[in-house]
Amino acid sequence: MDSDFLIMAGPCAVESREQVLEVAKGVKELGATHLRGGAFKPRTSPNSFQGLGEEGLKYLNEAKKLTGLKIVTELMDMDQYDLFEKYDVDVIQIGSRNMQNFELLKKLAMKGSEKVVLIKRGISATKKEVLGAIEYLEKYGHKGEIMFCERGIRTFANGEYDRFTLDIGFIADLKKDSSFKYRVIVDPSHAAGRKDMVSDLTYAGVVAGADGVIIEVKPTEDYAPKCDADQAITLSNLKEILLRSKNFYKELH
Numbered sequence: 001m002d003s004d005f006l007i008m009a010g011p012c013a014v015e016s017r018e019q020v021l022e023v024a025k026g027v028k029e030l031g032a033t034h035l036r037g038g039a040f041k042p043r044t045s046p047n048s049f050q051g052l053g054e055e056g057l058k059y060l061n062e063a064k065k066l067t068g069l070k071i072v073t074e075l076m077d078m079d080q081y082d083l084f085e086k087y088d089v090d091v092i093q094i095g096s097r098n099m100q101n102f103e104l105l106k107k108l109a110m111k112g113s114e115k116v117v118l119i120k121r122g123i124s125a126t127k128k129e130v131l132g133a134i135e136y137l138e139k140y141g142h143k144g145e146i147m148f149c150e151r152g153i154r155t156f157a158n159g160e161y162d163r164f165t166l167d168i169g170f171i172a173d174l175k176k177d178s179s180f181k182y183r184v185i186v187d188p189s190h191a192a193g194r195k196d197m198v199s200d201l202t203y204a205g206v207v208a209g210a211d212g213v214i215i216e217v218k219p220t221e222d223y224a225p226k227c228d229a230d231q232a233i234t235l236s237n238l239k240e241i242l243l244r245s246k247n248f249y250k251e252l253h
């Protein structure tokens with residue numbers, strides 16, 4: 001059955017109403033379950049585009065109403081939490097840079113929300129540290145599902161041919177670990193950092209046992225995203241990747 005396979009796709013950042021609605025319609029047609037898109041972006045440089053903030057959440061909410069897709073977007077600070085409620089965000093992403101922001105984890109958990117939290121692996125996080133982050137959410141009262149996302153870690157190869165090294169072995173380990181009861185999502189986009197490697201890394205993650213994918217997409221080939229431009233794939237690339245991924249998933253489940 002491929003019906004449980006989670007397909008999260010969308011832009012790195014919400015940049016305009018047109019961009020997000022076009023991508024939302026496109027990914028919905030290809031069978032996505034979730035629309036991803038950051039409204040608050042963690043950028044290395046303060047001079048880079050920081051996201052549209054509330055306006056971005058508003059467009060995501062409009063896309064949700066239009067397509068029925070669930071919304072995945074990153075929470076960077078508890079100041080943003082009320083807006084996540086207001087715009088009916090379904091999946092609260094905790095980004096790599098905040099996986100060990102323990103005060104953020106505690107305060108989010110203490111809301112006792114029933115929303116899903118998608119926690120992304122810190123760029124050098126060990127298994128023990130990942131389990132600790134999940135435990136913070138549980139111990140402090142989070143009520144909704146917690147999902148974990150492998151998005152690549154920093155190793156000696158970083159930058160040589162990829163942006164981060166996708167840790168396929170970690171996905172395999174978690175899926176074989178009967179005490180780990182959380183769904184695992186693979187993010188090939190941030191690991192690859194380049195669009196020509198997104199397909200291979202997606203297949204590898206799905207074959208290793210991932211329960212879903214999160215992939216960055218742009219509306220058209222010539223669209224230039226303000227954020228993570230080199231890894232954004234087109235809707236036609238996504239179509240092929242999803243067809244093959246669903247087949248791999250079916251074979252394994």
Ligand code: PEP
Pocket residue numbers: 012038042094095096097120151190
């Ligand atoms: C993102 O999903 O766009 C993102 C910033 O992810 P990460 O926290 O994995 O870098």
Ligand code: MN
Pocket residue numbers: 012013190216227228
């Ligand atoms: Mn991104």
